[in-house]
Amino acid sequence: MAHLLLRHRDIPDIGKMDVYEKNGGFEAFKKAVTKMKPQEVTDSVKASWLRGRGGAGFSTGLKWGFIPKDIWPHYVVANADESEPGTFKDREIMESNPFQFLEGVAIAAYATGANAAYIYLRGEFWPVAAILDEKIADMEKAGFLGDKLFGTDFSLRIYTHLGAGAYICGEETALLESIEGKRGQPRIRPPFPAVYGLYGKPTVVNNVETLTNVPLIVEKGSDWYKSLGTADSPGVKIFSLSGRVNQPGNYELPFGTTFRELIYNYGGGIIDGRPIKAIMAAGASSAMIVADDKALDTPMDYASVRALGADLGSASVIVIDDTVSLEWVISKTIHFFKHESCGKCTPCREGTYWMLHLIERIENGEKTKETVELLHSVARQMLNKNLCPLGDFSTMAVTTAIERFPADFEASAAGGEHG
Amino acid sequence: MLAEKYPEEVKKIFAKYPPEQKRSAVMPLLYLAQRDEGFVTKAALEDIAQMLDITSTDVAEIVGFYTLYHDEKAGKYRMQVCTDLPCALRGADKFLEELCGNLGVKVGETTPDGMVTVEAVMCLAGCDKAPMFQIQSPDGIAYHDNMTVDKTMELVAALRKSGKEVK
Known part of the structure; x- marks a missing residue:
């Protein structure tokens, strides 16, 4: 099947305005603004059951529907912070198929009554922001952005805003704080951004990949969209495949594709033909999946992965083979979350600190049953006690690695990457 | 003074945000302030604070919170190598x-000629192209994917020769 999101792989130069327009570009935006009421656009996206691709999987149409009609102005914010270890899909979309993403931003703005949209990019995406600035200028020149678009009363401007290296800014309220020129620390919710968002005004925050789906739904309809993927998770998904596979990369596939197909057919199997050991389906925030036949034959949709005791999240599939010790893996994830904890909530700030101390003790020879149990206990106690999910995320790999791969934490087991 | 030195860019930055929300300009202004020296000077903190009607402490906390702002001089090119889990698996x-x-x-140190500081950093969203790093320099940030030590040493030689970023 031709790509729907990574269209540059089929159509060279789709990042150029004339090529994008020749391939139906901006028809959906024009149709929405000139032929549909904002509510109709929202209803169509709601009916498609498009679910947020940033990790939470919440219905995009429902989210848009939460925007109140008695508080103004409204904002749309595209979350292009992409910082989860193992996730690199939004970068490819924005670099190579930028107009489809920007058209999605524009349609979201029309549907929610926003006249300004911000794209929040992680600071490392400096060159990507430069590309988007250029494409935004192209859209202004072509009359797709600016005042009174297509002869209607709808006006829209899109701006890029660069972060500066903070994983936490992928959390939507921390992201909003960051645009406001503050430290990126999550807000207490409620109120949710739909009511109290950017500058205290109603705001929709959507992931880049989510928004890139929107023009397709407006153009081809929600029934068409639902014919792809599974009933639980309609549509296509970009799976970022990394770790010990022969061909890491982004693969756009329908929801419901199995882990086995992704890893062995598309990813070319494991390096040196080694046996696969574990899968992390949602980047560093994942629970560890034991990569047995049952797991490998599980369809990748939100409900099926949850049944394995894990989450699909942003579908960043990190593959671990039998040369790797899970003790080393969680040392890596703990270091990451210790560094990225924003420090606002005590259980996360102190918990990641103590998890780091304990894994260092284990690595430095104190690999006793007591220390491993203490690490597990600290992780368990952090759960559900923080304002945002980061604290919980930091414990997922730790608790499940110890529970599901106990042999790697036996005193006799070798540590280090190559066990 | 940023407003005098980069008038066009400062104007463009402020145009992005509602006039009553100028604090939003603090992050882009800090990038601008870092352009010359590779770090934010005390004078720049004061300058930005005045432009935005906030205190220099408000500005300093932004520098402290985000990893791409620096308050100390380092090499002209900061080579930031991702060593997070997916890259480390490769x-x-x-x-x-x-x-x-x-x-x-050593990691964190600068070469004696002051050109390159090597840093280990967290995920850069280049997991399928490891080993990879970014170079933060006065010219911005550039990714270098699918690198080897040999290729990197050639890059360093080219940087030393030209003094400018090369891709």
């Missing part, structure tokens, strides 16, 4: 160790 730790050996520095 040899990033070994790459960093060998690279440091070749450059004669």
Whole structure:
């Protein structure tokens, strides 16, 4: 099947305005603004059951529907912070198929009554922001952005805003704080951004990949969209495949594709033909999946992965083979979350600190049953006690690695990457 | 003073945000302030604070919170190697160790000629192209994907020769 999101792989130069327009570009935006009421656009996206691709999987149409009609102005914010270890899909979309993403931003703005949209990019995406600035200028020149678009009363401007290296800014309220020129620390919710968002005004925050789906739904309809993927998770998904596979990369596939197909057919199997050991389906925030036949034959949709005791999240599939010790893996994830904890909530700030101390003790020879149990206990106690999910995320790999791969934490087991 | 030195860019930055929300300009202004020296000076903190009607402490806390702002001088080129889990599964730790050996520095140190500081950083969204790093320099940030130590040493030689970023 031709790509729907990574269209540059089929159509060279789709990042150029004339090529994008020749391939139906901006028809959906024009149709929405000139032929549909904002509510109709929202209803169509709601009916498609498009679910947020940033990790939470919440219905995009429902989210848009939460925007109140008695508080103004409204904002749309595209979350292009992409910082989860193992996730690199939004970068490819924005670099190579930028107009489809920007058209999605524009349609979201029309549907929610926003006249300004911000794209929040992680600071490392400096060159990507430069590309988007250029494409935004192209859209202004072509009359797709600016005042009174297509002869209607709808006006829209899109701006890029660069972060500066903070994983936490992928959390939507921390992201909003960051645009406001503050430290990126999550807000207490409620109120949710739909009511109290950017500058205290109603705001929709959507992931880049989510928004890139929107023009397709407006153009081809929600029934068409639902014919792809599974009933639980309609549509296509970009799976970022990394770790010990022969061909890491982004693969756009329908929801419901199995882990086995992704890893062995598309990813070319494991390096040196080694046996696969574990899968992390949602980047560093994942629970560890034991990569047995049952797991490998599980369809990748939100409900099926949850049944394995894990989450699909942003579908960043990190593959671990039998040369790797899970003790080393969680040392890596703990270091990451210790560094990225924003420090606002005590259980996360102190918990990641103590998890780091304990894994260092284990690595430095104190690999006793007591220390491993203490690490597990600290992780368990952090759960559900923080304002945002980061604290919980930091414990997922730790608790499940110890529970599901106990042999790697036996005193006799070798540590280090190559066990 | 940023407003005098980069009038066009400062104007463009302020145009992005509602006039009553000028604090939003603090992050882009800090990038601008870092352009010359590679770090934010005390004078720049004061300058930005005045432009935005906030205190220099408000500005300093932004510098402290975000990892791409620096308050100390380092090499002209900060080579930031990702050693997070997905990259490490593809040899990033070994790459960093060998690279440091070749450059004669430890992680966090700067080469004696003041050109390159080697840093280990968190995920850069380039997991399928490891080993990879970014170079933060006065010219911005550039990614270098699918690197080897040999290729990196060639890049460093080219940087030393031209003094400018090359891709």
